[in-house]
Amino acid sequence: MIVECQHVTKRFEGRVVVDDLELEVSAGECFGLLGPNGAGKTTTLKMIYGVTAPSEGSIRVFGVDVVRDPRTVRKRLGVTLQENALMEVLSPVDNLRVFGRYHLLSESEIESRIEYLLDFLELRSHADLPVQALSGGFQRRLSIALSLMNQPELLILDEPTTGLDPAVRLSLWSRVGELRAQGTTVLLTTHYMEEAERLCDRLVILAEGRVLVEGAPKELIRRHLARDALEIEQDPVRHGPVMAALPGVKTQQAGRRLMLYADDGAALLQAAERAGADHAGLHLRPTNLEDVFLALTGTGLEGGA
Ligand SMILES: Nc1ncnc2c1ncn2[C@@H]1O[C@H](COP(=O)(O)OP(=O)(O)OP(=O)(O)O)[C@@H](O)[C@H]1O
Ligand SMILES: [Mg+2]
The missing domain is CATH 3.40.50.300 (P-loop containing nucleotide triphosphate hydrolases)
Structure with a gap:
């Protein structure tokens, strides 16, 4: 372990x-x-x-x-923190060098690691600029490179x-x-x-x-919700009547979005249209981890068995 x-x-x-x-x-x-x-x-x-x-x-x-x-x-181990912790006035190469010394790597190990990491994180074009001149995305890549310095x-x-x-x-x-x-x-x-x-x-x-x-992500999706998700984007006042017309169907709301879950998505789509859902706002897709996340941490599930 x-x-x-x-x-x-x-x-x-x-x-x-x-x-x-x-x-x-x-x-x-x-x-x-x-x-x-x-x-x-x-x-x-x-x-x-x-x-x-x-x-x-x-x-x-x-x-x-x-x-x-x-x-x-x-x-x-290597760590990339939520906030980048970089030496702003130094270049990416010098940041990597300092970090290599901190890890007590030999000078030749440091140079070969730097060569490898400049390519691995696509930093070479910015290798010698001061960190403070780099965009947020490049600084993030450098942070990740630093966390890989000690393999x-x-x-x-x-x-x-x-x-x-x-x-x-x-x-x-x-x-x-x-x-x-x-x-x-x-x-x-x-x-x-x-x-x-x-x-x-x-x-x-x-x-x-x-x-x-x-x-496992797939297992969590299977365990918590049906296979298909139907998203309905509409005025939230219309959510109530749709849900009332489809008793037993699991639903969750996120503002203008109403999500319905069923193993047979095609049948669900037809049922939702019959229930008065706004046709233009319908989107059928496979259930994903975001649905599970919302169901467990967000608005919660309503209806269904
Ligand atoms: N040093 C600290 N002193 C006091 N409270 C702290 C400290 N560090 C974190 N907390 C509190 O601990 C809780 C958890 O914070 P943490 O940073 O672990 O959340 P997180 O899940 O990483 O959130 P985010 O998604 O916003 O990064 C928060 O309520 C935060 O305010
Ligand atoms: Mg955090």
């Missing part, structure tokens, strides 16, 4: 923000922590890499107790793709795939449900410091 959290609780000034967390991440896995703002994701990651101590419980990483021996653990066995990524354009996000997803193919274990947080579905073998959804559900 790469990460083991047992009965981990964290309090800040008496307020519980992580509540009796049990978590296991095995070697080679990509594991996701999902949850609304303030759910305790970053706090959990900080406890795992040993900068914040749990108030109760124990955390072992690579079998080592993080509180007792944080240095041993940190040597073998970590465990890579921790706190919202790695927030603020990245779609092309860079896609390219980063494939980089994570390459790292995994090399055997790196990945622990990440994200607010992008598509990212979680694509990257994570398993994930937990947290809310107010507690695990609501755990499982």
